[in-house]
Amino acid sequence: MAFFISLILVLTLCAASYYGAEAGMQWLFGMTIPYLAIAGFVCGFAYKIYSWAKSPVPFRIPTTGGQQYSHEWIKNDPLDNPHTVSWTVGRMLLEILTFRSLFRNTEVVIHRTEDGPRVAYNSARWLWLFALIFHYCFLVIFLRHFRFFMDPVPFFVRGLEFMDGIFQIGAPRLYQTDVLILAAVGFLLLRRVFDQKVRYISLISDYFPLLLIGGICLSGIYMRYLSKTDINAVKTYVMGLFTLSPVSAEGIAPIFFMHLFLVCALLLYFPWSKLMHLGGVFLSPTRNLPNDSRMRLHVNPWKPPKKYHTYEAYEDDFREFMVEAGLPVDKPLDKADA
Amino acid sequence: MAKFNMTPDELLNFQFGAPNVGWMEHKPVFKEGNFAYPAKPDVIRDLGFPNPREWSPLDEDWKLPENWMEIVREGMKDRLERYRSFKIFMDICVRCGACADKCHFYIGGGDPKNMPVLRAELLRSIYRGEFTAAGKILGKWAGGRPLTMDVVKEWFFYFYQCTECRRCSLFCPYGIDTAEVTMIARELLQLLGVNINWMMEPVRNCNRMGNHLGIQPHAFKDIVEFLCDDIETITGIRIKPPMNEKGHEVLFITPSGDVFADPGIYTFMGYLMLFHEIGLDYTLSTYASEGGNFGLFTSHEMMKKLNAKMYAEAERLGSKWILGGECGHMWRVINQYMSTHNGPCPPKMETPVNPITGTVFRNATETKMVHIAEFTADLIRHNKIKLDKRRNAHLNVTFHDSCNPARGMGMFEEPREVIKACCDNFFEMPAQTIREQTFCCAGGSGLNTEEIMEIRMRGGLPRGNALRHVQQKHNVNTMACVCAIDRATLIPLADYWAPGVGICGVHELVGNALIMKGEQERTMDLRQNDLPYLDESAEEDA
Structure with a gap:
C-alpha cells in the first residue's frame, strides 16, 4: 500500500513536470523551482543540523564494540572502542566511508530439529554491499554532474568520467555507476517489498525517496543513452541558472525538465526526511564520542542539582541497630538523642 | 501468578513474519504473564514519584492524571531539548531493518514490535505526529500518529520488553541505541505513574x-x-x-x-x-x-x-x-x-x-x-x-x-x-x-x-x-x-x-x-560440595 502510494506520488511528479514543460512552463520547472529547491535544501539542512546541535549531549554513551583501553598488556581495540578523539575520528571515518556497523549484519534462522531448536546467525552482507554501491554511485554521479555547472570542466570530473566509463562500452560511453545504481535501487526496493519484516516496518517515507531517486536515474539514463539529449544546450541552460542569468530553454526536451524537477523534489524533501541521516550520522552520540568518561571528566551542560539520601539521614534511621551490631557511627547514641 | 509451564517446543511455535494489519492498527493484548506488575502505591509515594495508585494493566482505565497528554507532550519536548541522542534517534532512522533480528526478544518470540526498529517507531510515530510539521499535516502518510491511551498502553507493553542491552545499536549504521529510546520512554511513563514494582521497589x-x-x-x-x-x-x-x-x-x-x-x-x-x-x-x-x-x-x-x-x-x-x-x-x-x-x-x-x-x-x-x-x-x-x-x-x-x-x-x-x-x-x-x-x-x-x-x-x-x-x-x-x-x-x-x-x-x-596462607587442606568448594579431584588423585594413589 505504502509502496503504491509512493509510486503514484512519484509518477504524478513526473507527469506534472513533463507535461508542464511541454506546455511551455519551462520557466517554472526549469528556473523558479530549482532556485527554490536549492534555497530550501540549504536552509532546511542548516536548520536541521542547528536544531540537533542545539540539544546538548549530557552523557558519553558510545556503544563499545571492542576491548577497552585498560592494562598495558591487554591489547585494546581502539577503532571499535576508542579512548581518544583521534581514534574516535578513525571510527567515524570507517563508519561513514565503509558502513562498518552494517558490515556486521547477520540473519537469524531458527532450525527446529529433533534435538531441539538451533539458532543460527548467517552472514548477511547483501544489504551492506548494495547500500555501499548505492551511496558511492550516487556520489560519483553527483560529482560527474559538475560538468554541467562548471566551465571549464574540473580535472577531477574528467578523471571520474574516464574511470566510470573505463570499459568503453557503447556510444555515448556506458558509465558503470549508471548500471550499478539502478541495480542497487532495485535491490533496496525489492528488499523492502518482498522481505516480510522490512515491508512491515516500511512507511511511505521509505519508498518515496527510493522511487524518486529511481526516477531521477531512469530519466537521466534515458536522456544520455536513448533520447541523446543535446547536452550542449543543457549545459548552456544550466550555466545560465548558476550564473544567475538564465537563458531561453528553447530546444531542450521536456524529459530534461522532468529530471530536473525530480532532483528539486528530492532537494526539498531531503531536510525533512530520513535522508537527513547524511547529517545525523556525524552527530550520533553512540559513535562520535570516545569511551573515556572514566578517564576524563565530561560535564553535563544542564548541570542538574545533586540530591541524595545522605549518610547522616541513613544513620539517623538505623543508629540504634548499628550501635547494637557494633558498626561504627558518626554520632553516638547519647549525642544523637540530645 | 500464573505458573510458566510451556515446553520449549510450545514456546517456539511461531514463525518470523508479519500480521496482515499494519503495526499502527495492531494492539497488544495484556494477559497474566505478559506484563510485570505495577509499582505499589506506597513505593511510589515514598519516592515522591507522580500518581501513586492501585492499578492493573488488565484494567480498561489506567487512572492516569487528567492532563496526561499534556504531560507526555511536555515531557517529550523537554527531553528532545536536553538529549541530542533522543532527538537524532527520532529523526534519522531509515528503517533498513539491520537491527530487526538482533533483539533477543524478537528472536525468541517473533513479535514484530520487538524488532528494535519498531520498538523505537512506537515513540517515533508520536514524535512525528506531535512535533514535526509533516507529521502534523500529513499524519499517517508521514509516519505520524496521534497520542492516544492505546499508545501509552503499547509503550508500557514494549518498553518493558527491552532490556536496554544495546545489541541493536552495535549493528545500526547510525548507532541508534534502543536503550536510549527505552530510557526516555520509561521516563515519560514514569511521569504518568506507569511503572513496574520490580524496578521501583529496589529503587x-x-x-x-x-x-x-x-x-x-x-x-x-x-x-x-x-x-x-x-x-x-x-x-x-x-x-x-x-x-x-x-x-x-x-x-x-x-x-x-x-x-x-x-x-x-x-x-x-x-x-x-x-x-x-x-x-x-x-x-x-x-x-x-x-x-x-x-x-x-x-x-x-x-x-x-x-x-x-x-x-x-x-x-x-x-x-x-x-x-x-x-x-x-x-x-x-x-x-x-x-x-x-x-x-x-x-x-x-x-x-x-x-x-x-x-x-x-x-x-x-x-x-x-x-x-x-x-x-x-x-x-x-x-x-x-x-x-x-x-x-x-x-x-x-x-x-x-x-x-x-x-x-x-x-x-x-x-x-x-x-x-x-x-x-x-x-x-x-x-x-x-x-x-x-x-x-x-x-x-x-x-x-x-x-x-x-x-x-x-x-x-x-x-x-x-x-x-x-x-x-x-x-x-x-x-x-x-x-x-x-x-x-x-x-x-x-x-x-x-x-x-x-x-x-x-x-x-x-x-x-x-585461591591458595591462602595458612589454610587447611581444602576438601570442599565454596558451595561446600566435595572437590572431585581429591577422589581422583586418591584413586590414582591407591
Whole structure:
C-alpha cells in the first residue's frame, strides 16, 4: 500500500513536470523551482543540523564494540572502542566511508530439529554491499554532474568520467555507476517489498525517496543513452541558472525538465526526511564520542542539582541497630538523642 | 501468578513474519504473564514519584492524571531539548531493518514490535505526529500518529520488553541505541505513574536502606559474618571484613545480590578471601552497599541520586579509591555516567594504584573506580596470588559477557584472563553470541521478575541455545559471568534451555582456586560440595 502510494506520488511528479514543460512552463520547472529547491535544501539542512546541535549531549554513551583501553598488556581495540578523539575520528571515518556497523549484519534462522531448536546467525552482507554501491554511485554521479555547472570542466570530473566509463562500452560511453545504481535501487526496493519484516516496518517515507531517486536515474539514463539529449544546450541552460542569468530553454526536451524537477523534489524533501541521516550520522552520540568518561571528566551542560539520601539521614534511621551490631557511627547514641 | 509451564517446543511455535494489519492498527493484548506488575502505591509515594495508585494493566482505565497528554507532550519536548541522542534517534532512522533480528526478544518470540526498529517507531510515530510539521499535516502518510491511551498502553507493553542491552545499536549504521529510546520512554511513563514494582521497589530500598534488597545495616553485617563462617569452614581461616570503617585505602562496593542471593554469595566469598589473602586495606559500607543502580532503568535523575552515595561514602570514610564488584549495569553507570553525574570525585581521592603490584589504573584516573576483574587480572599477571586450578578441574567453563560491561564498557579480556588462570577447561560460545555481540540474559534493566517468565525464556533463547551448543560440544557445565542480575536470571534460563549447566561469578572460581596462607587442606568448594579431584588423585594413589 505504502509502496503504491509512493509510486503514484512519484509518477504524478513526473507527469506534472513533463507535461508542464511541454506546455511551455519551462520557466517554472526549469528556473523558479530549482532556485527554490536549492534555497530550501540549504536552509532546511542548516536548520536541521542547528536544531540537533542545539540539544546538548549530557552523557558519553558510545556503544563499545571492542576491548577497552585498560592494562598495558591487554591489547585494546581502539577503532571499535576508542579512548581518544583521534581514534574516535578513525571510527567515524570507517563508519561513514565503509558502513562498518552494517558490515556486521547477520540473519537469524531458527532450525527446529529433533534435538531441539538451533539458532543460527548467517552472514548477511547483501544489504551492506548494495547500500555501499548505492551511496558511492550516487556520489560519483553527483560529482560527474559538475560538468554541467562548471566551465571549464574540473580535472577531477574528467578523471571520474574516464574511470566510470573505463570499459568503453557503447556510444555515448556506458558509465558503470549508471548500471550499478539502478541495480542497487532495485535491490533496496525489492528488499523492502518482498522481505516480510522490512515491508512491515516500511512507511511511505521509505519508498518515496527510493522511487524518486529511481526516477531521477531512469530519466537521466534515458536522456544520455536513448533520447541523446543535446547536452550542449543543457549545459548552456544550466550555466545560465548558476550564473544567475538564465537563458531561453528553447530546444531542450521536456524529459530534461522532468529530471530536473525530480532532483528539486528530492532537494526539498531531503531536510525533512530520513535522508537527513547524511547529517545525523556525524552527530550520533553512540559513535562520535570516545569511551573515556572514566578517564576524563565530561560535564553535563544542564548541570542538574545533586540530591541524595545522605549518610547522616541513613544513620539517623538505623543508629540504634548499628550501635547494637557494633558498626561504627558518626554520632553516638547519647549525642544523637540530645 | 500464573505458573510458566510451556515446553520449549510450545514456546517456539511461531514463525518470523508479519500480521496482515499494519503495526499502527495492531494492539497488544495484556494477559497474566505478559506484563510485570505495577509499582505499589506506597513505593511510589515514598519516592515522591507522580500518581501513586492501585492499578492493573488488565484494567480498561489506567487512572492516569487528567492532563496526561499534556504531560507526555511536555515531557517529550523537554527531553528532545536536553538529549541530542533522543532527538537524532527520532529523526534519522531509515528503517533498513539491520537491527530487526538482533533483539533477543524478537528472536525468541517473533513479535514484530520487538524488532528494535519498531520498538523505537512506537515513540517515533508520536514524535512525528506531535512535533514535526509533516507529521502534523500529513499524519499517517508521514509516519505520524496521534497520542492516544492505546499508545501509552503499547509503550508500557514494549518498553518493558527491552532490556536496554544495546545489541541493536552495535549493528545500526547510525548507532541508534534502543536503550536510549527505552530510557526516555520509561521516563515519560514514569511521569504518568506507569511503572513496574520490580524496578521501583529496589529503587526505593536503595535510596533509604542503601541497597536494592532493603537489607538493613545490622542484617547486612550478620549476613557477611555468616558468609565468613562458611569461609572458615572451608578454609579454616577467619576473615573479619571491615565495615563502615574510616581511614582504609579502598572502599569496596558490590551489588547487594552478591551478599544475599545464591549463587552470588559464593562470588562475594571469593572477593573476601582474595582481599584477605593479599592484605588489601579496604572497607565495606552498609550505606553504600549497592553497586547496582536500578535508577538507570528509572530515570537519569534517579540514577544520579542513587549513584551519588558512592562518592559521598568514599569521602566520609576517607577512601582513596573505590573497587567495584561484578555487576553489569553498575558498570555501565560507572563507566559512562558516574563522573558526569556526580563528579568530580571527592578531592581526597587518588588515582587508583594496585597496592600489591603498583599498577596504576590508567583508565580510571577520573572516576577513581576499578572493576574487580581488572584488579584481579592485574594481580594474576604479576603472579601475586597462587591459584590451584585442580580445584576447578571438574568444571568446564564458558563465559557470558554481560551486556553492559560488553557494549557500555568493552571489558572482554580481563574476566577471561581471570577465568583462564583459575581453570583449565575454558570454552567460548559461538562468536555471534559473545563479546560485543553478546546476548542478554533477558532479565536485565529491571525485568528479572518471575511473573514474566515466558517473556524471559523467549528472550533467553539466543543465550540458552549458544550455551546448549557448548554443552553438547565441549561438555560445558558452568557458565561464569560478571553480573549479579545474570547470576539470578541465568539459572532458570540454563535450566530451561541447557539443563545441567550451573551459573557462577568469576570470583567464585577465584575463591575456589585461591591458595591462602595458612589454610587447611581444602576438601570442599565454596558451595561446600566435595572437590572431585581429591577422589581422583586418591584413586590414582591407591
